[in-house]
Amino acid sequence: MHQSAIDKAKAAAWHPDAQAGFARQLDLRIAHHLSQLSPAPARLVEAARDAMSSGKRLRPYLLHLVAGDAADGEAVLDMAVALEMVHTASLIVDDLPSMDNATLRRGRPTTHARFGEATAILTAIGLLNHAISIANGLEGMDDGQRGALVSILSGVMGWQGLVAGQELDLNGFSDEDDASGDALGRVTRINALKTGALLCAAVEAGAILAGCTDDKRSLLRRFGEDLGQAFQIADDLIDLLSDSATAGKDCGQDIGKETYLAVYGADEALRRCRALLASADEALVSAGLTPDPFRSMIDAIFAPMLDRVPQAVQKAGVA
Template structure:
């Protein structure tokens, strides 16, 4: 199956899993269930779930368990988007070509829906139906918690907000991006290895692969903010320049960024060399990240 077909298949499987896990109307007070479903269903490339599934497949991991893990990671990603879009954060009105959750509902509902998506992720990972081995479940919870919290995605968002008040230097930008974007992507790759029962060395290798992809993903995102079409991207562009945020693109220019993306693609592919042809689909993912238009 070609890369695009595997990515689409992962997206469809994740959508079905999310639909199964998310509460339905009446299962949560007010509009919370509706807002959760609005935030999580019907859009997105599902790239993080794809990484979970393909990393697990690399080690012949159990498909159903990997899909549960993929859905949990996507819940955290969707929660982060809901909160990032809030007026107190990035203040965005559009996401994936439609109104953001706080615009479609209201701020309080968006905050609570995001909170509920975050906690649902850990409910999924902690359930024995995901993996009978309690040590595997504990490792998955720890992996996601570290990637999501103050030392990961949340800390990265805090640094991103601070960048509106002062210009960050290059090491600070690299750290910010590794936390805000890279941490969850790297954890997605490692989680696939964890649920499949891979060795510590292989888990570390997949995590390193994910860290490189995370750096490429953010660099491509910064390029889209500078040169992308808002309609294609599905959200407002030019935000970093408006807010005076320094990025690697603003420091080095678009040509440097594209050359650096090529280097990151090669670096990520090289990490997978030890797995040979089994990693052929994962080897295509960095190029997809580098060349994406949304």
């Protein structure tokens, strides 16, 4: 099929370098927002800068891709910063001694390992609050859009989001929580709360910024949900089959937990992960978005994790 000059221009705009370019813009905007924290204590600001100084930037980039050219660029960047602050705060909390007790994150010492547990907790609280402040102050939005974006952030943080997911991951399901008694249902729920919630927040925020219809937002939410489930399964595989130096974070954290991998085995987990990625792609195409930039980003993230799983499974003798 002949590709028009417009299509070629769009394809060029979504070269993989575009993600690196966006990441540079995002890092500059993060630095700008963190520079506004004074007169907050210098140690607290340093901890926030350290915690936010690296990462895949997957969620902000998803927001950026969904928002597209229809949205104000500065509003997209600011909302992306807010989302990354929530994500970083969740990692700080997850890593605490009372939680996963991790010492390595993103290839660096965790926030509590470097700055102490108290400062880590305060940093997470500060980032969460600042994220809401950024979303509430977005310019170029009407009150309905701004309120919806604030609601997305507060929802992903709370009782039906990261807080709930972490509680269930750490302490399991009570009889009231687990009405079905089904292992797949429990695993899917934890994955949706801990991982899928932030990915869904990214695509929903992008859809709001772009002024998408409700039908389109529903398809994009399905895309985010499937991507979140796939991402968590891939992460579980790496946790079992990789080492901390390669993964850039503490491995072996999921031993004894009820994960998809623990319940169904590595081969089925890999198959399920690939099926979820295919389902996510189908939802993306149905939503009418140009899939190539999303596919490029997803492949860059998942391929390094999944391509080495069969060899690692064979080496480790994991069924």
